[in-house]
Amino acid sequence: MNWTKAERYRSLRDVSALEMEVLRAKTAASPWRFGYHIQPPTGLLNDPNGFAYYDGEYHLFYQWFPLGPVHGLKHWYHVSSKNLVHWTDRGVALVPETKEDSHGAYSGSGFVVNDTLHVMYTGNHRTDDWTRHASQIIGVLRDGMIERRNVAIPDIPVGYTEHFRDPKVWEEDGSYYAIVGAQRTDETGCVVLYRSTDLNDWTFLGEVKTELEQFGYMWECPDVFELNGRHVLIFSPQGIEPEGHRYHNIYQSGYVTGTLDLETLVFTHESFEELDFGFDFYAPQTTEHDGRRILVGWMGLPEIEYPTDRYGWAHALTLPRELSLEDGVLKQRPVLEMEQLRQGQFVNESGAHIDVVSPERYELKMLTSGEDFELELLKTEDESLVIRYEKDTHELTIDRTNAGEPFATEFGTTRTKVIEVTSLHLYVDSSSVECFVNDGDAVATLRVFPSGGEKRVRYVGDGASLVGWKFE
Numbered sequence: 001m002n003w004t005k006a007e008r009y010r011s012l013r014d015v016s017a018l019e020m021e022v023l024r025a026k027t028a029a030s031p032w033r034f035g036y037h038i039q040p041p042t043g044l045l046n047d048p049n050g051f052a053y054y055d056g057e058y059h060l061f062y063q064w065f066p067l068g069p070v071h072g073l074k075h076w077y078h079v080s081s082k083n084l085v086h087w088t089d090r091g092v093a094l095v096p097e098t099k100e101d102s103h104g105a106y107s108g109s110g111f112v113v114n115d116t117l118h119v120m121y122t123g124n125h126r127t128d129d130w131t132r133h134a135s136q137i138i139g140v141l142r143d144g145m146i147e148r149r150n151v152a153i154p155d156i157p158v159g160y161t162e163h164f165r166d167p168k169v170w171e172e173d174g175s176y177y178a179i180v181g182a183q184r185t186d187e188t189g190c191v192v193l194y195r196s197t198d199l200n201d202w203t204f205l206g207e208v209k210t211e212l213e214q215f216g217y218m219w220e221c222p223d224v225f226e227l228n229g230r231h232v233l234i235f236s237p238q239g240i241e242p243e244g245h246r247y248h249n250i251y252q253s254g255y256v257t258g259t260l261d262l263e264t265l266v267f268t269h270e271s272f273e274e275l276d277f278g279f280d281f282y283a284p285q286t287t288e289h290d291g292r293r294i295l296v297g298w299m300g301l302p303e304i305e306y307p308t309d310r311y312g313w314a315h316a317l318t319l320p321r322e323l324s325l326e327d328g329v330l331k332q333r334p335v336l337e338m339e340q341l342r343q344g345q346f347v348n349e350s351g352a353h354i355d356v357v358s359p360e361r362y363e364l365k366m367l368t369s370g371e372d373f374e375l376e377l378l379k380t381e382d383e384s385l386v387i388r389y390e391k392d393t394h395e396l397t398i399d400r401t402n403a404g405e406p407f408a409t410e411f412g413t414t415r416t417k418v419i420e421v422t423s424l425h426l427y428v429d430s431s432s433v434e435c436f437v438n439d440g441d442a443v444a445t446l447r448v449f450p451s452g453g454e455k456r457v458r459y460v461g462d463g464a465s466l467v468g469w470k471f472e
């Protein structure tokens with residue numbers, strides 16, 4: 001279906017209860033609906049937004065276009081959880097309805113001030129001749145809805161284009177800082193910083209000076225935080241060409257670690273690393289609570305058609321991951337609370353050949369000897385997702401060439417990471433796989449759209465142990 005502008009930029013306010021019911025029924029009839037991931041009730045989900053711990057719970061929002069699987073008028077949808085595993089549906093929280101966000105309440109972050117959850121997000125406005133204007137807006141959560149507080153940053157500083165968005169706010173030494181994704185007028189990407197003491201007046205501090213001067217045409221969704229005494233800057237650069245095994249998705253998402261000097265704005269850092277070597281990961285956001293830094297990403301990418309489109313919905317968020325820096329390596333582990341979903345084991349075997357029937361949704365842990373192996377998931381007569389390891393080259397390859405309904409094949413059907421594999425930790429849901437390698441040294445996230453029917457897990461190699469738990 002081709003969506004006209006009028007159809008794309010319809011607000012939820014103009015949709016009847018009956019129409020929503022029809023969309024809901026269409027979505028509910030879809031195969032591949034998730035069991036334990038955050039997914040939209042209808043329409044399209046993209047970036048995680050406003051992630052913050054507030055009033056005894058984690059609050060998480062996401063970019064949402066309610067009416068179909070396209071990037072139309074973005075609202076914010078709200079869920080919350082006490083344990084990062086079971087999420088309460090809190091419904092729509094932000095409906096764009098002012099001039100500044102007339103064409104979308106784009107991505108932003110959450111922060112708590114005086115016991116009130118605040119957010120700063122990008123108002124996306126288009127003029128009649130479709131010229132974009134971005135501004136950064138502060139809102140507060142009251143009675144389940146985000147109400148506008150003020151337009152914090154109404155304009156773009158000289159030297160940057162209207163691709164200026166996704167503010168991430170944090171407090172430090174009595175000041176609020178906002179880091180914003182930007183594009184210079186010469187069409188290269190970067191991030192810039194603002195500071196405020198009262199949330200009303202925001203001073204433009206300038207650009208964060210990294211060693212990545214020429215690195216794509218736009219940096220989206222920045223996030224910066226301290227982890228084990230170092231700074232981590234996460235962002236999602238667009239316009240990076242493939243290089244060996246890296247950068248094969250349409251857009252990338254990664255990080256640098258180092259030291260950010262808030263006086264000089266110089267960020268001294270190590271090389272850029274991808275956060276995830278899978279096919280479907282973008283625009284992550286983190287929050288901190290109880291000394292833990294938790295990351296959630298969008299399990300999808302822009303400008304790609306997915307098989308669920310025909311059921312009127314698209315995408316989900318990744319599982320929450322806990323971050324730490326250990327010997328300079330950014331570790332990403334599934335949050336321990338995930339164990340609460342275990343419903344009993346479906347496999348607990350060691351050997352050189354293992355072949356068992358698997359449930360639809362599960363967790364699987366595998367310890368290997370370091371030799372070559374092939375692990376097949378979602379295996380039927382003629383489909384399977386193959387995870388292959390070659391000891392000689394240390395290449396770990398995820399192959400979804402024949403893993404169900406094909407999509408996005410123009411970006412390739414395999415992803416490879418060079419890593420000495422000792423263990424895999426997998427989470428399989430109805431249409432996704434998240435694969436943590438060596439206790440969080442690397443992660444691969446991917447969507448997969450298998451046919452119906454019984455599925456198996458099959459291992460062939462030198463010898464491994466597999467333990468798996470069925471999930472709710």
Ligand code: FRU
Nearest residue numbers: 047063074106107165220283
């Ligand atoms: C990233 C992004 C953000 C923007 C949002 C709009 O996926 O393009 O830069 O704020 O999505 O939905």
